Amino acid sequence: MFPPSFRRSLRRVAAAALLPGALLSLSGCAPALKQVLKVPTFSVQQTRLTGLTLGSPATARVSLKLRIDNPNPVAARLANISGQFYLNGADVGNVNLPNVNLPARGSAVQEALLELPVSLQTAAVWLQVARGREMPYRVDGTFTADFGALGQPSFGPYTLAQGLFQQKAILP
Known part of the structure; x- marks a missing residue:
């Protein structure tokens, strides 16, 4: 079993890796983005x-x-x-x-x-x-x-x- 600090670091790395893809998938939603920005x-x-x-x-x-x-x-x-x-x-x-x-x-x-x-x-x-x-x-x-x-x-x-x-x- 990995220590809690390692698991937290792993979750942060996974979230950082997924963020650009999530933002790119939102780029097609211009009207919705204008409401968010x-x-x-x-x-x-x-x-x-x-x-x-x-x-x-x-x-x-x-x-x-x-x-x-x-x-x-x-x-x-x-x-x-x-x-x-x-x-x-x-x-x-x-x-x-x-x-x-x-x-x-x-x-x-x-x-x-x-x-x-x-x-x-x-x-x-x-x-x-x-x-x-x-x-x-x-x-x-x-x-x-x-x-x-x-x-x-x-x-x-x-x-x-x-x-x-x-x-x-x-x-x-």
């Missing part, structure tokens, strides 16, 4: 207006630092992260964020450098941000998560991130 979450670490050009073309340069958390027990690569940037309720432009690799039950911090067009309708709002006034913003969008053998579900559209611009004035 949890949506990665986005939270804002920092926003900064780094520049405002009112020439031709008029642009606002924004640094958006996001923390993305993966609540799932498998690693994921987020791709095709795109959406709309709203400032004080006004749609100020398209946002495309870089791909992000997330460890299982882990997180990653990603900085996106955005160059957004400034129009006659949004110039006053951008000037307020540049003068250090708080201004609400949000990013609504979609993304695809590559979970390897478990599939590539798409999530959204929904609000990926939101908050207030809170920075020192860069214009008088």
Whole structure:
């Protein structure tokens, strides 16, 4: 008879050997998997207006630092992260964020450098941000998560991130 510690080790090895096969057999159940997989979450670490050009073309340069958390027990690569940037309720432009690799039950911090067009309708709002006034913003969008053998579900559209611009004035 084998000692209990050896039997426990043997059970762990057998379970580890069966897990990849079980996961692969589930990959054909995409609708069921989307219900089992949890949506990665986005939270804002920092926003900064780094520049405002009112020439031709008029642009606002924004640094958006996001923390993305993966609540799932498998690693994921987020791709095709795109959406709309709203400032004080006004749609100020398209946002495309870089791909992000997330460890299982882990997180990653990603900085996106955005160059957004400034129009006659949004110039006053951008000037307020540049003068250090708080201004609400949000990013609504979609993304695809590559979970390897478990599939590539798409999530959204929904609000990926939101908050207030809170920075020192860069214009008088």
